[in-house]
Amino acid sequence: MERWKIWAIISLMSFALIGVAMSQIYWIKWSISLDQKNFTSKVFRALNEVRNKIDIEIKNIDIEFNSHNSDTLSSNTEATSEDWRESQILKETKSLEYSLNPDAFLEKLNPDKINQYVEEAFEQQGIDNDFIYGIYSNKKDDFLIVKDRTAINNPSNSDDELNLSELKNTKYKVSLLSTEFNSPGSLNLLFTGSSWSSKLPILLLNLIFTILILFVFSYTIYTIFKQKKISQMKTDFVNNMTHEFKTPIATISLATDSILSPVIFNDKEKIKKFINIIKEENSRLLNQVENVLQIAKLDKRKIELTLTETDVHEVLDETIQHLKLKLDSKSAKIIKDYQAIDPFIEADETHILNIFSNIIENAIKYSFDSPEITIRTNNFNGGIIVSIKDKGIGMSKEELNHIFDKFYRVSTGNVHNIKGFGLGLAYVKTFVEAHKAKIKVKSEKGVGTEFIIRFQKNVT
Numbered sequence: 001m002e003r004w005k006i007w008a009i010i011s012l013m014s015f016a017l018i019g020v021a022m023s024q025i026y027w028i029k030w031s032i033s034l035d036q037k038n039f040t041s042k043v044f045r046a047l048n049e050v051r052n053k054i055d056i057e058i059k060n061i062d063i064e065f066n067s068h069n070s071d072t073l074s075s076n077t078e079a080t081s082e083d084w085r086e087s088q089i090l091k092e093t094k095s096l097e098y099s100l101n102p103d104a105f106l107e108k109l110n111p112d113k114i115n116q117y118v119e120e121a122f123e124q125q126g127i128d129n130d131f132i133y134g135i136y137s138n139k140k141d142d143f144l145i146v147k148d149r150t151a152i153n154n155p156s157n158s159d160d161e162l163n164l165s166e167l168k169n170t171k172y173k174v175s176l177l178s179t180e181f182n183s184p185g186s187l188n189l190l191f192t193g194s195s196w197s198s199k200l201p202i203l204l205l206n207l208i209f210t211i212l213i214l215f216v217f218s219y220t221i222y223t224i225f226k227q228k229k230i231s232q233m234k235t236d237f238v239n240n241m242t243h244e245f246k247t248p249i250a251t252i253s254l255a256t257d258s259i260l261s262p263v264i265f266n267d268k269e270k271i272k273k274f275i276n277i278i279k280e281e282n283s284r285l286l287n288q289v290e291n292v293l294q295i296a297k298l299d300k301r302k303i304e305l306t307l308t309e310t311d312v313h314e315v316l317d318e319t320i321q322h323l324k325l326k327l328d329s330k331s332a333k334i335i336k337d338y339q340a341i342d343p344f345i346e347a348d349e350t351h352i353l354n355i356f357s358n359i360i361e362n363a364i365k366y367s368f369d370s371p372e373i374t375i376r377t378n379n380f381n382g383g384i385i386v387s388i389k390d391k392g393i394g395m396s397k398e399e400l401n402h403i404f405d406k407f408y409r410v411s412t413g414n415v416h417n418i419k420g421f422g423l424g425l426a427y428v429k430t431f432v433e434a435h436k437a438k439i440k441v442k443s444e445k446g447v448g449t450e451f452i453i454r455f456q457k458n459v460t
């Protein structure tokens with residue numbers, strides 16, 4: 001996929017995600033405000049219900065009186081007119097008294113009855129939040145009754161001072177016993193629990209899903225970039241391989257042409273020289289093919305080790321011997337510092353030779369003229385440490401993170417003209433791990449690189 005397309009997808013997707021998130025926020029806000037309005041109207045319905053009941057309670061004495069009256073009506077007709085008159089007088093006196101001094105009535109309210117009214121009214125409206133309520137007297141400038149519904153659920157809650165001043169200024173209040181002239185007090189109510197608790201689950205769910213979408217989205221983008229990189233690496237690999245194969249094939253073709261030319265055809269010495277070139281190039285080709293095959297094997301995870309008692313020092317010496325031509329051609333210097341007293345480990349000799357060979361080959365390849373390579377060994381309890389250090393071009397931290405990836409090659413600076421497949425260290429890592437050993441790399445750009453491998457004495 002082309003780069004601009006990936007970025008277009010990222011931008012579109014981000015745009016869509018932001019859009020979804022914004023509309024979610026808007027929707028949640030709207031539903032919360034609707035919820036709030038609904039709640040407020042329910043609270044006031046309940047408060048008004050309580051107020052009505054209190055009003056009726058105040059006038060109740062007369063009603064009771066009247067009903068008592070009507071009960072006795074049939075049995076005692078004479079007493080009735082007397083009682084009725086009495087009741088009328090009482091009612092009028094009371095009504096006068098009430099309009100003149102409503103405070104007195106407010107003070108006489110029965111706390112238990114009010115509590116019952118409140119409980120009933122709020123239950124009817126389906127409000128089960130924690131709250132405190134109180135009967136406030138304007139004349140006294142204080143509460144006559146305060147009841148804490150929260151205390152039933154949460155007895156330790158006693159922020160009384162704070163709550164009372166809040167209760168006084170609450171938005172949930174209705175006037176009590178209002179007359180035409182004034183109102184002696186009010187019924188105030190204050191919610192003490194958090195109003196968020198009911199919305200929390202939905203908000204949390206929203207948050208979780210949004211985070212999930214973001215995560216999946218980022219992962220997808222990450223995968224796209226990773227795949228793109230791998231595909232780029234594979235293309236590089238194919239280019240590299242073709243190039244590596246082309247050189248020996250071209251050389252062989254040139255050598256055979258030369259042999260066939262009449263001038264050389266009769267010169268045995270020259271023919272011998274060209275045949276040697278053909279043989280050398282052929283073995284180079286074979287090596288290349290072997291390399292690719294090995295990696296194909298790695299892919300299938302068919303790692304079989306032939307474990308024997310192996311002398312690491314011996315294998316190192318053998319590796320140096322194998323690389324003699326390469327070392328000489330770049331006039332490389334090898335410094336051996338074998339400090340391990342017990343160099344024997346259980347290992348597959350061929351593979352550890354290849355491991356050392358790959359690392360030393362890199363040390364030669366990625367160094368300036370006349371490389372200097374130090375090979376040091378040390379025993380640690382239960383094994384041997386092999387360190388291969390060069391004073392070459394080195395790598396940055398970011399590059400170090402990838403060197404064990406298949407097909408990875410540092411593609412900047414002067415590494416560009418050095419041939420390779422980016423497979424050597426992938427091989428190293430796979431077989432180091434197969435030996436249950438550990439590999440570590442220290443490197444600094446322009447200073448050098450050190451590969452450190454810790455082999456256990458026994459693999460099994």
Ligand SMILES: Nc1ncnc2c1ncn2[C@@H]1O[C@H](COP(=O)(O)OP(=O)(O)OP(=O)(O)O)[C@@H](O)[C@H]1O
Nearest residue numbers: 362363366394403409410420421422423424425449
């Ligand atoms: N000693 C080193 N100093 C600096 N860079 C190194 C060193 N060893 C490895 N590298 C970097 O790590 C990359 C990967 O190394 P690796 O051996 O896997 O591949 P390669 O050498 O490019 O190809 P080949 O498959 O032929 O070994 C190299 O291309 C190089 O950029």
Ligand SMILES: [Mg+2]
Nearest residue numbers: 362420424425
């Ligand atoms: Mg290499």
